[in-house]
């Protein structure tokens with residue numbers, strides 16, 4: 001199913017949960033937005049618009065590294081002497097010249113996941129860590145593999161569990177679970193629009209539903 005449908009149905013799932021738990025308006029609005037976004041999440045394994053949207057922009061990273069290179073060059077000329085000065089110069093120059101050739105946008109989703117994972121570890125924030133791992137795996141896997149399965153659903157619910165614990169708002173876990181499940185449902189073969197179904201039981205079974 002296309003992204004727009006996933007977004008809308010995920011949002012509707014968020015509204016449903018908000019009504020179910022009797023959330024107040026600001027929370028209900030957040031649930032709708034959260035649900036809409038979660039409805040898109042499993043398709044992070046598609047190399048395209050969605051993954052590009054959440055990915056860090058490669059030009060920003062390249063510019064940052066270039067500036068860091070310039071800083072190292074200037075700093076090593078002011079502070080260091082002899083060999084150290086030239087080592088600093090070489091390192092700085094490398095940071096200014098090499099990244100544009102190495103950093104491609106297609107690696108940026110992986111880098112975004114890694115950044116989230118490192119931030120999560122640094123802040124001892126479990127959901128951020130788990131989300132980072134999820135994004136890294138989605139970046140590496142082919143389309144409609146583990147993200148489109150019960151394992152993916154369980155894993156994302158776990159993220160929802162820690163998110164709810166962190167924000168202490170009743171219903172976040174349910175939004176994550178229901179909106180994620182809505183994506184899997186919409187990708188099933190019962191909808192004629194889908195040429196392929198989902199292998200919900202992978203990696204244990206190849207049964208496509």
Ligand SMILES: [Zn+2]
Nearest residue numbers: 042043148187
């Ligand atoms: Zn999908």
